[in-house]
Amino acid sequence: MAREVNRRTVLKSLTVSALGLGSVVAFGDLISVFALPDGQKVALARAVILADMSLCSGCRICEMVCANLNSMGRNSTSFARLSIEKDYLKGDYQPKLCYQCAEPPCLKACPVDALHVDKKSGTYARVVNEKVCIGCGACVEACGSHFHPSRATFDAERQKSIKCHLCFGDPQCVKSCPLGVLRVERSKKGLLVGYPVIQGD
Amino acid sequence: MTPRGGWVGKILRVDLTTRRITESSTFDYVPKFLGGRGLGAKICWDEVPPEVGAFDPENRLIFATGPLQGTLAPSSGRFMVLGKAPQSGPTESFCRSGVGGHFAPELKWAGYDALVVRGKASKPVYLFISDHKAEILDAASLWGLDTYQTQQMLWKLHGQKTRVMVIGRAGENCSRIACILTDTGDASGQGGFGGVMGSKNLKAIAVRGTGAVAVARPKALMQTTRRIHELFARKPAKGNPYEPEEKGFKYNIWGGGYGRGGLSLLPGELQDLCNDSSSGYSQTPDGCFACPVSCRSRVKGPDITGGVAFCAQSYMYLESMIDEPEKGYSKITWQAAKLSDLLGINAYELMAIIPWLADCFHEKLITEKDTGLPLGEIGSWSFISKLLNNIADRQGFGDLLAEGGQRAAAKLGGKAETLSRMYYPRAGKFGGYREHWVYLGGFPTGYALPQLALMWVLDNRDALVSHSFISMLWGAAFTVGQNALTAVPEKISPVLRPVMKAAYGSEEAAEFLQPDGKSLNWKWAAPVVKRYHEHSLLKDSYVLCDILFPYLFNANSLDHVGDDTLESRIYSAVTGVEMSPNESFQKGEMLCTLERALAVRDGRTRQDDIFHDLYFEKQDAGGRRYRREDLEESKTEYYKLMGWDLEMGKPTLATLQRLGLKDVAEDMVRKGVLRS
Numbered sequence: 001m002a003r004e005v006n007r008r009t010v011l012k013s014l015t016v017s018a019l020g021l022g023s024v025v026a027f028g029d030l031i032s033v034f035a036l037p038d039g040q041k042v043a044l045a046r047a048v049i050l051a052d053m054s055l056c057s058g059c060r061i062c063e064m065v066c067a068n069l070n071s072m073g074r075n076s077t078s079f080a081r082l083s084i085e086k087d088y089l090k091g092d093y094q095p096k097l098c099y100q101c102a103e104p105p106c107l108k109a110c111p112v113d114a115l116h117v118d119k120k121s122g123t124y125a126r127v128v129n130e131k132v133c134i135g136c137g138a139c140v141e142a143c144g145s146h147f148h149p150s151r152a153t154f155d156a157e158r159q160k161s162i163k164c165h166l167c168f169g170d171p172q173c174v175k176s177c178p179l180g181v182l183r184v185e186r187s188k189k190g191l192l193v194g195y196p197v198i199q200g201d
Numbered sequence: 202m203t204p205r206g207g208w209v210g211k212i213l214r215v216d217l218t219t220r221r222i223t224e225s226s227t228f229d230y231v232p233k234f235l236g237g238r239g240l241g242a243k244i245c246w247d248e249v250p251p252e253v254g255a256f257d258p259e260n261r262l263i264f265a266t267g268p269l270q271g272t273l274a275p276s277s278g279r280f281m282v283l284g285k286a287p288q289s290g291p292t293e294s295f296c297r298s299g300v301g302g303h304f305a306p307e308l309k310w311a312g313y314d315a316l317v318v319r320g321k322a323s324k325p326v327y328l329f330i331s332d333h334k335a336e337i338l339d340a341a342s343l344w345g346l347d348t349y350q351t352q353q354m355l356w357k358l359h360g361q362k363t364r365v366m367v368i369g370r371a372g373e374n375c376s377r378i379a380c381i382l383t384d385t386g387d388a389s390g391q392g393g394f395g396g397v398m399g400s401k402n403l404k405a406i407a408v409r410g411t412g413a414v415a416v417a418r419p420k421a422l423m424q425t426t427r428r429i430h431e432l433f434a435r436k437p438a439k440g441n442p443y444e445p446e447e448k449g450f451k452y453n454i455w456g457g458g459y460g461r462g463g464l465s466l467l468p469g470e471l472q473d474l475c476n477d478s479s480s481g482y483s484q485t486p487d488g489c490f491a492c493p494v495s496c497r498s499r500v501k502g503p504d505i506t507g508g509v510a511f512c513a514q515s516y517m518y519l520e521s522m523i524d525e526p527e528k529g530y531s532k533i534t535w536q537a538a539k540l541s542d543l544l545g546i547n548a549y550e551l552m553a554i555i556p557w558l559a560d561c562f563h564e565k566l567i568t569e570k571d572t573g574l575p576l577g578e579i580g581s582w583s584f585i586s587k588l589l590n591n592i593a594d595r596q597g598f599g600d601l602l603a604e605g606g607q608r609a610a611a612k613l614g615g616k617a618e619t620l621s622r623m624y625y626p627r628a629g630k631f632g633g634y635r636e637h638w639v640y641l642g643g644f645p646t647g648y649a650l651p652q653l654a655l656m657w658v659l660d661n662r663d664a665l666v667s668h669s670f671i672s673m674l675w676g677a678a679f680t681v682g683q684n685a686l687t688a689v690p691e692k693i694s695p696v697l698r699p700v701m702k703a704a705y706g707s708e709e710a711a712e713f714l715q716p717d718g719k720s721l722n723w724k725w726a727a728p729v730v731k732r733y734h735e736h737s738l739l740k741d742s743y744v745l746c747d748i749l750f751p752y753l754f755n756a757n758s759l760d761h762v763g764d765d766t767l768e769s770r771i772y773s774a775v776t777g778v779e780m781s782p783n784e785s786f787q788k789g790e791m792l793c794t795l796e797r798a799l800a801v802r803d804g805r806t807r808q809d810d811i812f813h814d815l816y817f818e819k820q821d822a823g824g825r826r827y828r829r830e831d832l833e834e835s836k837t838e839y840y841k842l843m844g845w846d847l848e849m850g851k852p853t854l855a856t857l858q859r860l861g862l863k864d865v866a867e868d869m870v871r872k873g874v875l876r877s
């Protein structure tokens with residue numbers, strides 16, 4: 001997995017390897033670090049979910065809790081905002097979570113500003129406003145060009161994009177994981193995470 | 202009341218003879234028959250008459266989920282495989298087999314609550330089910346492959362997310378002790394349904410689904426789920442998945458004496474390697490779908506077959522520990538388990554066959570020459586690999602063993618048959634299953650308990666597979682500083698009084714012995730076993746896991762009282778159908794009677810509810826014994842409580858009608874099984 005750190009966007013930041021997870025987390029000094037083409041600033045996320053893959057038992061409770069709560073009781077991993085990629089023979093379990101990217105490709109790609117930064121809950125997560133979403137799938141495609149599987153997914157029944165919104169500050173998957181695989185990293189200064197620090201996985 | 206959630210509504214029906222694929226409505230059967238085991242029993246009642254043999258094309262192979270599969274409900278990865286079972290013997294009869302893993306939710310998301318296979322394909326085929334569609338595909342290139350290889354081939358064709366139920370060579374050769382495996386170690390073993398699948402020329406069932414299961418009350422489901430998570434699992438202390446973060450917290454499976462991943466390795470060579478992080482071997486907890494416990498461990502290493510294993514597989518070849526005691530639980534012990542998985546042999550049955558062969562060899566009833574097996578080296582790799590391959594291929598003596606231990610013993614007859622009775626306690630026409638006699642109370646190695654005796658004689662298979670009662674006994678044993686093997690009835694009774702009051706309605710039920718300690722107290726056997734059967738039927742029909750439910754013993758509280766309302770609460774949350782615990786027990790009673798009707802139709806009578814003389818003759822560790830007249834009296838009381846005819850043990854017309862089984866009653870009268 002190539003994880004090239006793009007120095008261009010790291011402003012006086014300290015890059016740390018969290019828990020040996022392989023994910024690179026950076027704490028930025030500045031809350032806004034990059035601008036959309038129209039000059040609008042995107043604030044860094046102040047919370048992100050991290051996973052210690054070595055502990056994962058592959059039970060998929062995280063996915064089911066997410067779907068049950070966030071997709072109106074439609075229980076299925078298809079409606080979860082995170083996924084576990086599994087190799088059942090080798091037992092290699094990889095929770096795939098939204099990085100809440102510093103330069104979110106999904107947000108950049110959204111043609112109608114349905115994707116926005118959730119300042120209200122204080123997480124600054126990149127979230128979809130379902131009322132505005134036109135279901136074009138551009139965000140899914142944009143994320144998917146860097147990350148596999150795409151962290152934003154498409155709810156075909158409702159014709160809307162769905163993605164991790166950190167449960168508005170209290171991620172239920174983290175609460176429910178029986179093995180303590182997941183945890184929330186928070187920083188008031190904002191977290192320089194995801195793209196472009198990690199350019200893909 | 203029609204369920205608002207839990208069901209996707211369709212049963213997939215495949216006729217392999219005509220290659221016709223149809224659908225029927227799940228609501229022809231539910232909510233009345235609940236799902237899983239109850240659903241399968243009703244389908245068998247309607248479609249598998251007594252004259253249809255297990256290997257006949259007309260037998261149905263039923264894969265039945267319950268309302269909870271495909272949802273967040275804890276341990277809902279499990280489902281049931283049902284049909285006429287080749288392992289039941291000497292009479293083939295209806296049986297059930299539970300299996301965990303990740304197959305069940307995938308089937309639901311593909312749009313089907315159950316799959317019913319009938320007929321026989323003219324050549325090897327497999328079934329591919331994806332999003333409301335099923336295809337019968339050619340399996341010529343899969344036939345003969347082991348269970349892992351087959352799955353790898355199917356993943357290449359249909360993607361990694363496809364879940365597969367597959368048979369190995371044992372199933373292909375119609376062994377009566379063949380299992381159906383999914384992933385690396387989850388298997389439907391008891392019943393021998395792998396052989397049924399083989400008899401239909403069906404190598405595998407591959408499923409991929411992207412749909413969802415609607416839940417009626419998602420918030421209520423979340424609440425109950427969280428409560429169950431708290432009871433059974435706490436996040437591990439940092440970095441160690443086997444240790445809970447809260448000091449002293451017991452995981453509550455099997456009475457709290459066991460933990461996460463507690464089902465795999467025993468001390469020895471392999472565990473030492475796993476504990477050495479530089480060795481390249483490792484052991485980690487591995488979870489079935491939606492289960493907070495992850496009771497199984499996944500074992501990996503450079504020169505072993507990786508995967509998960511349950512108790513049946515893990516402990517199948519403990520003889521290897523006696524063969525090379527210095528190694529303890531060795532790589533050979535593990536590899537033996539995995540070989541039985543790769544060949545698709547029910548490891549639980551091997552736990553009877555291997556010690557029985559050893560007994561026969563010591564008594565000089567069989568020789569290395571006439572069996573072609575290195576019987577002098579039981580415990581070695583050369584013995585187990587030869588044995589398993591011979592069984593899977595029906596080679597030589599393996600052909601006889603592929604019929605299962607009880608049938609093989611009957612064929613040999615004489616003393617060899619007598620010796621087999623140690624492992625197959627139930628006499629009569631409906632035996633064929635190794636019983637869990639190594640458990641506490643497991644006469645003749647431990648103590649006799651009236652409840653266990655009554656459970657043994659009444660069941661359609663190994664009675665104690667529903668672990669609830671045993672888990673409770675074990676829990677009490679751990680509480681007083683004993684364990685499953687050392688527990689003494691007198692010592693655990695005081696702990697059990699409040700627990701059994703909550704679970705079975707009486708404190709006195711915890712008194713297993715008469716006050717003088719010299720004989721057994723049978724007074725509470727029948728009512729306890731009735732509730733045990735209700736609990737078991739419910740758990741297998743919602744479908745939840747044996748190891749978690751019903752939750753009767755809380756290892757972490759002062760009075761240790763469990764909570765047997767959890768299942769009905771989850772059921773209500775998922776389906777939106779109100780279900781009080783009492784209503785649910787009535788359902789359990791109804792389903793238990795339906796299963797009895799199935800057995801009775803296959804010829805079962807009171808005479809078949811009995812175990813071999815051996816169990817009346819021997820004294821237990823406390824100098825007590827099961828007395829024939831006590832057991833008979835207890836049976837009478839049980840039949841009375843169930844509303845079954847006392848002379849024959851048949852459900853009466855009035856009982857069937859009272860339970861809403863009018864069509865079953867009419868059918869029985871028509872067939873002359875009951876008189877109107």
